[in-house]
Amino acid sequence: EVQVVESGGGLVQPGGSLRLSCPASGLIFSSHWMSWVRQAPGKGLEWVANINQDGSDTYYVDSVKGRFTISRDNAKNSLYLQMNSLRAEDTAIYYCAAWSESGGWFDPWGQGTLVTVSS
């Protein structure tokens, strides 16, 4: 069974930092693009970042550029999201997902981890 499981969420003050992790199992991790997608409370889905198979290519939504960094460790089958200079508007459930390069869809998704930015 393919599984991705996020961790690292929590409460952080504005301006603070947090690192999310997402170990994956049941898939050839090093063969997949990976993504982070977020969902603010009661809101819709927002793509955050993508990374290619070897980590040499990354893409970000404008609102997180320069603050967030997506990375991966293929030896550990793990995806990461380093989030700095956090703002209240970054409060959301963050989902890790595999991304299909051949068609652009997200599958599978993790269960999500909640990040709350508040003083």
Next chain:
Amino acid sequence: DIQMTQSPSSVSASVGDRVTITCRASQDIRSWLAWYQQTPGKAPKLLVYLASRLQSGVSSRFSGSGSGTDFTLTITSLQPEDFATYYCQQANSFPLTFGPGTKVDIK
């Protein structure tokens, strides 16, 4: 950036009904479109990719169609487990963008 819109924003329907959700892209995205289902407290689930291809394991009640800028997701014979929010997503170019969602609830 490519903007995605969905209509209706919500629909009330009964078990057994046929429901059609429309998604429109602000520019031509060919067939680079996916549909997802999300129930409260759960992660989104992929239903359809490349506009019309049903994901493995997804009920044949679901079907997708369209290309270019206009797309539809149809649910035939609505079942209790289908009451959820549905999102479209374009994959033609970065930034990847989602529609605002369509909530299907019980009439």
